Amino acid sequence: MLKIKNLHAQVGDTKILNGLNLEVGPGEVHAIMGPNGSGKSTLASVLSGREAYEVTEGSVDFDGVDVLDMDASDRAREGLFLAFQYPVEIPGVSNMNFMKAAINGKRAHSGLDPIKGTDFLQKVKECASLVELDGRLRDRSVNEGFSGGEKKRNEIFQMAMLEPKLAVLDETDSGLDIDALRVVSQGVNAMRSDERSFIVITHYQRLLDHIVPDYVHVLSEGQIVKSGGKELALELEEKGYDWI
């Protein structure tokens, strides 16, 4: 599914990723943990194609295609999804028009006709109920005036709508209360399948109680320094990062 080899990336002159290697197979859930500044969000940004990040070395193979040469919209159309740590508010663009444009962008990429209105609405209904996103929020401008929890639920709603092959969740648990964390996690778990993979970036073990990972990796200074099963997260929670 995803093969990251020797990835080096920087912003301006600041090197952040220093030879990162990671393989994610179909259906697997990988958690990436690590101290502040270790490069977790940079990894998410580089994978999704944020332009400020410059890749200086290495490769990212996603289902047989090298995504590093693609722009962000083509990566998304190939099935890559990033749930933002800080979802952006876009006044004046309705959530519905936004999703329709996104779905049709992806469909056009695969040579399909635009989605039918009734099919679209049906899908909206299903996906919204998955994360308990009520109609009021669906019809509003993208994330405008949403609470922190509503924004994160909207991210998972979008993920459900777009059905990616690989979803990268960048600190989706930050700013969530216990109920919202449960709802968001349920949404993610409902999306898990043998074909769909997840990279879950988080600081805290508590998210991994809800979204149970197959693998846990520790990122430090732009490299993965330790990998293990889900029990590694518990150990980290207890001992901190210093013991590694």
Add this chain to the structure above:
Amino acid sequence: MTGSKESFIENFSAASNLAQLRSQGKQYLADLPVPNRKVERWKYSPITKLVNSSLSTCKGVGVVWPEEIPLNPIPFLESYRIVFKNGLYVASLSDLPVDDNVTCSPLSEINTSFENTYHKKEWVGALNATYFQDGLYLKVSKNKQLDRPIVIHHLSDGSDIASFPRHYIELENGAEAEVIVWSSAKDSASGMCNSILEAHVATNAYLKIDKVCNEGGEIFKFSHENIIQERDSKFKINTFTVKGHWVRNELEIIANGSGTDSIFNGAYMPIGKEHVDNHTIMDHAHPNGTSSELYRGIMYDKSTGVFNGKVFVRQDAQQTNAFQQNSNIVADSGATINAKPELEIYADDVKCSHGCTVGQFDTEALFYLKSRGIGTDEAKALLVKAYVDDVISAVERDEVRCEIIKLYSDRHNWE
């Protein structure tokens, strides 16, 4: 000799009605300087090229209407229509209201007096006062309404033509009217269109104007609206510069009584080397007035733009509530906007706020849209539409709003 005031006006001919205004105009035409870069109001909108050209006023009115330009610019709107071609009234294409409570006719058939003193202040105003050809005269009686909007459609279709429309609207106490000021031009048209609209909105009256410039060709387009509002009257105008080679929209609102409400919005999205200038003046001289101004622009390619918004709150204008916002996106590195809000407040118990921004596309928002699989162009179109929607949605009539959206969509490939 070219480039002098005298040579520029030598081929203009004036009608003989309203002689007093014309002779005043002539006097000020001689005395006032041609706008130049040394004058702050014209610093970023030089007209040297225009003054160096040789234009003439149109002699006879042709009735042939170009196929490519719809006579009814807003197809589904039930409206009256008054049509001018190169400044001259075209009776056969017009459809004026017949109503005991409304006087509506071409200005050339009316004897009236004007109050605005624009011709004493600006050379282009003096030009219009001297040479104005025709325009709409509309008067609505006390507490009556014009039952449908009236569209003033001005077409420029000649080359090197100077046209001078002049419109006059009077709403008596409690009267209401809705006017759509639409200008079109053929792609082959060139010259100048110098237009003035004066309106008197009496006590409790309500005047609404939607103004759209959708001109091909290479025309220097001046338009000046001078609105005088009496006590508790309401005025609303939305100014859309959809397309135009060189466009200067001037709006002056004078609150001449207490409790007036003035709402004025504008949008501009010039491409290529187009030039769009919006100059607005809101003058609060009496208590309890409100005004709200929102202008938004996106500058593409090598276009140039100007926004200048003056708000005066005079000493007696206590309890004024004035809001002004102008925001601009410079989409391409070759484009320019000169934006300048000016507030002069002499009263001490007022609420005034203003904001003026110049920036680029919001890269975070753009990336967010792209990260969901929306292509760059479509993502930009979504953001642009959202950005100008605050102005477009101020247009109350669906038919008008939809037509404006359609024009912008076609021009900027929104779909």
